[in-house]
Amino acid sequence: MFFQQVSQKEVEAGETHSLSAKRLLMRKITIAIDGFSACGKSTTAKRVAAILGYRYIDSGAMYRAVTLHFQRQHVALTNPKEVTRALGEIKINFQVNAKGASETYLNGLRVESEIRTMQVSEQVSQVSALREVRVAMVEQQRKMGRDKAIVMDGRDIGTVVFPEAELKMFLTADILTRAFRRQKELLEKDELVELDPIIENLVKRDQIDSTRAESPLRKAPEAVELDTTHVTIEEQTDEVVRLALALMLKPTLRN
Numbered sequence: 001m002f003f004q005q006v007s008q009k010e011v012e013a014g015e016t017h018s019l020s021a022k023r024l025l026m027r028k029i030t031i032a033i034d035g036f037s038a039c040g041k042s043t044t045a046k047r048v049a050a051i052l053g054y055r056y057i058d059s060g061a062m063y064r065a066v067t068l069h070f071q072r073q074h075v076a077l078t079n080p081k082e083v084t085r086a087l088g089e090i091k092i093n094f095q096v097n098a099k100g101a102s103e104t105y106l107n108g109l110r111v112e113s114e115i116r117t118m119q120v121s122e123q124v125s126q127v128s129a130l131r132e133v134r135v136a137m138v139e140q141q142r143k144m145g146r147d148k149a150i151v152m153d154g155r156d157i158g159t160v161v162f163p164e165a166e167l168k169m170f171l172t173a174d175i176l177t178r179a180f181r182r183q184k185e186l187l188e189k190d191e192l193v194e195l196d197p198i199i200e201n202l203v204k205r206d207q208i209d210s211t212r213a214e215s216p217l218r219k220a221p222e223a224v225e226l227d228t229t230h231v232t233i234e235e236q237t238d239e240v241v242r243l244a245l246a247l248m249l250k251p252t253l254r255n
């Protein structure tokens with residue numbers, strides 16, 4: 001971390017005067033990054049979190065892990081009882097690996113590559129549209145963000161999970177750019193997929209995600225929109241960090 005937080009204790013003890021020259025009084029904030037599939041939300045969120053020393057949570061990975069479990073257990077999505085039972089069997093958590101990257105664990109086993117396959121992508125939006133699934137995931141996500149200092153990316157983070165988030169971003173990009181980015185990501189994981197099925201999957205997921213009854217994907221009115229089509233990952237990261245720092249530096253003793 002390139003800065004240090006002044007604790008409430010120090011503030012109460014009146015010690016801030018001596019510390020002020022050495023430390024910056026920064027408040028902890030919540031950063032919500034929402035948007036369409038493959039717009040670079042996760043990459044941006046990860047980098048922003050690393051720069052600010054914040055925790056990063058990929059909410060999409062949680063829905064993907066639920067989907068993987070449902071597929072493995074052949075859960076009938078149309079049967080709410082079966083869905084609720086299967087949800088009760090799932091424990092999802094994130095662990096940071098030796099390279100500093102956050103990885104998804106399902107019931108104690110690492111599933112980071114398994115959840116990124118096309119097989120999971122094909123069904124994840126149907127699974128995420130289920131009310132039972134959303135209630136369970138949102139509850140966990142709110143717990144993870146209780147202490148702020150978090151960057152979370154997804155579809156409903158600024159609208160439903162953390163409506164009080166200090167910084168809300170909404171990322172977009174044109175469909176071809178998104179498809180190329182996703183193809184490259186899959187290729188890096190040794191999965192060669194033609195552009196057409198990728199485009200089809202992205203369009204279909206956007207459609208399901210934006211029209212579902214339960215917390216549909218939409219831009220919060222106060223979210224800052226960022227079109228990433230012609231922007232490098234460094235530029236989009238810098239923009240979010242710049243906006244975040246402006247909010248973190250606002251003097252407050254609230255947290």
Ligand code: CDP
Pocket residue numbers: 036037038039042059060061063064124125126128129153154155156157205209
């Ligand atoms: O990485 P990509 O943009 O393809 O999607 P993701 O962030 O991994 O999310 C996969 C899917 O999970 C989305 O298409 C949504 O259906 C669902 N999702 C959601 O409903 N709510 C979230 N907060 C995050 C993801």
